[in-house]
Amino acid sequence: MKIREMRIVPVAMADPPLRSAFGLHAPYALRTIVQLTTDDGITGVGETYGGAIPLRDLTAARERVIGQDPYNLARIEAAIAGDPTAAPNRDRAWEGTLSSPVQSFSPVEVACYDIIGKATGRPVADLLGGRFRDAVPFSAYLFYKHAGIGGSDGLAGDSTAAKERDDYLASEALSPEGMVRQAREFMDRFGFKSIKLKAGVLPPDEEAATIEAMYEAFGPDVPLRIDPNCIWSVETSERIGTRLEGKLEYYEDPTDGKANMAEVAKRVAMPLATNMCTTSWADIPETVERGSIDILLSDHHLWGGLGATVKLAQLCRVFGWGVSMHSNSHLGISLMAMAHIAAAIPNLTYACDTHYPWQQEEVIVGGKRQFTDGNIVIDDTPGLGVELDEDALGRLHEQYQRAGLSKRDDVAEMQKIEPGWKPVRY
């Protein structure tokens, strides 16, 4: 079997005005869809980060992918990512610097697994070690947000649709009360059993008050997490961590860098999780040496695919780290890739993050996937279990062209509503 075609389609999907330490989400989030077709007519799909840089890198990789056997993943990885005997590079994935061979390989690898699954009649999870679980738990991923649903509805605060609807997608949530309401809706609609708060937006004590309000509202049986995206100092991290002791399941990236994370780890009595301090294989030795983290939030887009994530989970076991999963804005292809790999990792110790409830548009047949009691259920459908909806893909590609965005820039977006805005460190 040989790969005959590699199609690369940049898309843009409506995204509500969500806040983070970096600013504000633009009205559209960008993704790239990769489709491989084999010489015997089997197609496989993958999805990754969006914008000009992934598009350029994947386009450059195309000629190295075409002609390869989709089963020969090691050779495809070497063709895209280089010498497999060399020490790994520090491949950082942050928006704006998304150029990394490891990241270019990821959507190609996912599409190859989709092909292999279809060719063998098995779901992708069965190819990654087997389904340790059939239902993969996800958490409610809450954001402070302005009123508005994004897309053609426009910028934050200038929203017709938001005035007409009254749900989590449209409503403002910039207070503890607003966030409890958002949480309740996520739990009622999707059945999520744990809650993550994207923080680093309001003064830290207001965000701690939001966690306290949720603890009050939902009780000790609903695990809570807070993620200020590294924007707090060691002292602030210690103060807020101490205040929230006993109320958090884990404390995600309160501060920046391995040395500071290690310092916070010594001062607070709860596990520290990261998707920012340790983001590549080359980061592992120093992370271990310093004792910077207790839980690694894996991400197959960032670490080089589904096979790499299996290896990463095993490494976490070696170091006694818990494993869960990080998320960016994504569509159903990535949702299913995340669910298949999470199903196959025995030591996935926490519910996975997902932005999926914030996305209103899809590129897969049947539209948006549904959560069952907070889970994505893996059935016996071969491959990832998704097919591209060509009309929907065409619409989201046109939207990409119209949106005029070539990369994610939350600071620039925030400055549109607050001129001169800069990230605030506490």
Ligand SMILES: [Mg+2]
């Ligand atoms: Mg995070």
